[in-house]
Amino acid sequence: MRVSLFVTCLVDQIFPQVGEATVELLRRVGVEVDFPEEQTCCGQPAFNDGFWPQAREVARQFLRAFSDSEVIVSPSGSCVAMVREYYPLLFREDPQLHDRAQEIGRRTYELSEFLVRVLGVEDVGASFRRKVTYHASCHGLRGLGLREEPLQLLRNVRGLELIDLPGWDECCGFGGLFSVKMPHLSSAMLEEKIRNIVSTGAEIVVATDISCLMHIAGGLSRKRIPVRTMHLAEILASTAG
Amino acid sequence: MSTVRVDFLGRSKELLQDQALQSALRRGMSRFRSLRREVVGEVPEWEALRTRAREIKIHTLKHLPYYLRLLEERVQAAGGVVHWAQDGSEAREIILDIARRGGVQAAIKSKSMTTEEIELNAFLEAEGIRVTESDLGEFILQLSGDHPSHFVVPVVHKSKEEIGALFREKLGAPELREPEQLTRFARQVLRERFLAAEMGISGANFAVAQTGTVVIVENEGNARLVTTLPRIHVAVMGIEKVVPTLEDLAVMFRILPRSATGQRITSYISLITGPKRLGERDGPEEFHLVLLDNGRTRILADPEIWEALCCIRCGACLNICPVFERTGGHAYGWVYSGPIGAVITPLYRGLEAAGELPFASSLCGACAEVCPVKIDLVRLLLVMRRRAVDAGQGVGSLERLGFALWGVVSRSPFGYRVLGRLGRFALRSMARPERSPRLPFPFSQWLESRDLPPLPKRAFRERWRRLGQGK
Numbered sequence: 001m002r003v004s005l006f007v008t009c010l011v012d013q014i015f016p017q018v019g020e021a022t023v024e025l026l027r028r029v030g031v032e033v034d035f036p037e038e039q040t041c042c043g044q045p046a047f048n049d050g051f052w053p054q055a056r057e058v059a060r061q062f063l064r065a066f067s068d069s070e071v072i073v074s075p076s077g078s079c080v081a082m083v084r085e086y087y088p089l090l091f092r093e094d095p096q097l098h099d100r101a102q103e104i105g106r107r108t109y110e111l112s113e114f115l116v117r118v119l120g121v122e123d124v125g126a127s128f129r130r131k132v133t134y135h136a137s138c139h140g141l142r143g144l145g146l147r148e149e150p151l152q153l154l155r156n157v158r159g160l161e162l163i164d165l166p167g168w169d170e171c172c173g174f175g176g177l178f179s180v181k182m183p184h185l186s187s188a189m190l191e192e193k194i195r196n197i198v199s200t201g202a203e204i205v206v207a208t209d210i211s212c213l214m215h216i217a218g219g220l221s222r223k224r225i226p227v228r229t230m231h232l233a234e235i236l237a238s239t240a241g
Numbered sequence: 242m243s244t245v246r247v248d249f250l251g252r253s254k255e256l257l258q259d260q261a262l263q264s265a266l267r268r269g270m271s272r273f274r275s276l277r278r279e280v281v282g283e284v285p286e287w288e289a290l291r292t293r294a295r296e297i298k299i300h301t302l303k304h305l306p307y308y309l310r311l312l313e314e315r316v317q318a319a320g321g322v323v324h325w326a327q328d329g330s331e332a333r334e335i336i337l338d339i340a341r342r343g344g345v346q347a348a349i350k351s352k353s354m355t356t357e358e359i360e361l362n363a364f365l366e367a368e369g370i371r372v373t374e375s376d377l378g379e380f381i382l383q384l385s386g387d388h389p390s391h392f393v394v395p396v397v398h399k400s401k402e403e404i405g406a407l408f409r410e411k412l413g414a415p416e417l418r419e420p421e422q423l424t425r426f427a428r429q430v431l432r433e434r435f436l437a438a439e440m441g442i443s444g445a446n447f448a449v450a451q452t453g454t455v456v457i458v459e460n461e462g463n464a465r466l467v468t469t470l471p472r473i474h475v476a477v478m479g480i481e482k483v484v485p486t487l488e489d490l491a492v493m494f495r496i497l498p499r500s501a502t503g504q505r506i507t508s509y510i511s512l513i514t515g516p517k518r519l520g521e522r523d524g525p526e527e528f529h530l531v532l533l534d535n536g537r538t539r540i541l542a543d544p545e546i547w548e549a550l551c552c553i554r555c556g557a558c559l560n561i562c563p564v565f566e567r568t569g570g571h572a573y574g575w576v577y578s579g580p581i582g583a584v585i586t587p588l589y590r591g592l593e594a595a596g597e598l599p600f601a602s603s604l605c606g607a608c609a610e611v612c613p614v615k616i617d618l619v620r621l622l623l624v625m626r627r628r629a630v631d632a633g634q635g636v637g638s639l640e641r642l643g644f645a646l647w648g649v650v651s652r653s654p655f656g657y658r659v660l661g662r663l664g665r666f667a668l669r670s671m672a673r674p675e676r677s678p679r680l681p682f683p684f685s686q687w688l689e690s691r692d693l694p695p696l697p698k699r700a701f702r703e704r705w706r707r708l709g710q711g712k
Binding site: 007009011012013014015016017019020023024035037038039040041043045046047048049050051052053054055057058060061065086089138139142143169170171173174175176177178179180181182183184185186187188189190191214215217218219221222 | 250253254257563564567568597599600601602603604605606607609610620623626627628629630631635636640641644645647648649651652653654657661664665683684686687689690691692693694696697699700701702704705708
């Protein structure tokens with residue numbers, strides 16, 4: 001099978017190692033990966049903040065960049081939810097783009113969703129000898145309904161000790177611009193997330209969205225708490241640990 | 242109706258500092274959440290029930306004029322009087338008129354968000370009619386000149402110590418510490434008021450068109466008294482609360498208490514069809530139903546947003562919302578709070594008055610997941626944000642400029658690459674050892690409690706070619 005990697009702007013610009021891990025992982029399970037270089041951002045930052053015309057311009061570029069792709073895979077539930085759930089709303093007044101968006105949305109998958117639901121793979125042959133706790137990113141969990149998939153993959157990682165995170169399905173408080181526009185509330189939510197993470201005694205907190213992890217890591221670093229954040233792709237790509 | 246702009250940002254900052262409020266909210270909301278989880282878990286067909294409840298609401302809203310006329314006809318047939326109020330002012334005048342005709346000097350009320358919406362109490366008091374709230378929480382709020390901070394538990398923000406002090410000051414109560422003592426005391430005061438009232442004013446959780454029945458769901462029994470003891474009963478209801486049949490009502494009974502308080506059923510459910518009939522000993526002599534529009538038909542005609550009218554005011558979206566849990570209802574500036582309030586306050590009061598309310602959410606979607614009538618609250622919040630931006634509300638000029646530039650740049654792969662490089666270069670050169678760089682507003686807000694990640698020299702797309710040699 002051949003897939004196109006939709007790397008997302010955040011991974012592209014700030015966390016390229018997550019993109020590399022995704023490619024490595026997909027190749028290991030026998031998938032051919034290409035990278036449409038015309039891709040930019042999915043438009044979510046503007047869309048979520050009410051700037052729909054600007055989001056539409058950027059989303060249009062997404063549709064152009066991936067028009068030839070059969071299957072699109074992304075290490076972000078949030079960006080996939082944007083494409084699959086909200087592009088049809090964004091293009092509601094343009095029947096042609098609306099249908100194209102809907103059609104592309106149907107073949108766009110979040111990484112763990114693609115592995116478990118499309119490929120039927122739960123054991124990717126990873127090994128990682130650490131104590132890990134899992135935070136469910138909101139848009140993957142509730143937007144795409146990915147409740148079990150990331151956990152199934154983690155349970156099959158050799159040597160990995162998975163510790164339940166209290167409040168695992170509660171928002172970390174990032175919410176894109178919410179973290180900047182309402183920093184006091186965002187920080188209070190992050191505070192609780194961090195308290196819960198620390199209570200598990202885990203060395204690493206893992207999630208399917210780098211945006212949540214950037215937020216959590218930012219808080220951990222500020223508090224000088226030596227818990228690391230890793231994207232699910234990075235753990236699944238690991239074979240040496 | 243006050244037209245002061247809601248200052249969600251400012252109010253929420255203050256409320257977040259209130260330690261007593263924070264722990265009360267946390268305790269209350271997490272209790273509701275776990276009770277709800279338990280009783281919803283007992284219903285294997287929960288999802289089907291939600292779907293059914295939504296279908297009932299959607300169907301009714303689509304045929305609202307028909308069901309409202311049917312309701313009117315059946316209420317009249319049962320001996321009741323139906324009044325139509327275009328807005329709050331009409332509703333208030335109607336109720337005042339009923340009171341005047343009946344020579345009413347004192348009224349007793351049960352909990353009703355709709356009467357809060359039309360600010361009925363202050364109006365009647367100004368007209369010389371003494372109004373007493375008989376729901377314990379509302380009674381406490383009325384004594385202290387306060388407003389509800391939650392749909393179901395309006396006084397969640399007050400501690401029992403505060404309430405004890407309030408009872409001493411306003412009612413001359415002795416020193417009371419335990420909730421049981423406080424309740425017993427309030428009960429004695431309220432009994433007198435019940436006996437003195439010539440008019441009972443209630444809200445309505447539902448009204449059944451088929452039978453002309455007004456339905457009230459409660460736990461204290463005060464609404465039962467309000468609707469049976471005084472000579473006149475006036476029920477005030479938003480027009481969206483009608484359901485077609487008793488079978489539909491049965492579906493609502495299964496979802497409402499479970500979603501609201503995590504109860505299987507509430508202690509009291511009153512089904513009221515008209516006034517006391519010939520030969521009956523109990524019940525009011527007059528029954529009036531005031532049907533309030535107050536913007537509802539305008540929302541109904543709005544194809545993007547009308548599903549907001551499905552709301553049954555259970556409060557489940559408040560209880561689950563991580564933002565509400567840290568602010569309580571008062572930050573939302575009006576009677577309706579939480580995610581549904583962030584959507585409907587701007588609809589009822591205007592985008593300008595609502596300020597940044599549509600942005601008071603991380604869009605985590607927990608609200609939509611628990612909503613018993615499956616209102617897509619995330620979509621509604623997104624739509625309201627778009628409207629706020631179009632109306633110049635809730636976003637700053639810097640934000641506006643930023644997105645205008647971002648849109649132009651990010652739609653072109655070239656622009657995006659250049660912006661990415663420049664951005665990373667700038668942030669890397671601002672880096673300070675062991676600390677985050679200083680950032681200009683509004684990004685400086687991120688650094689209040691969070692560090693920035695270290696930035697890579699090369700983006701993924703610049704590294705891709707090296708990886709591209711694989712299969």
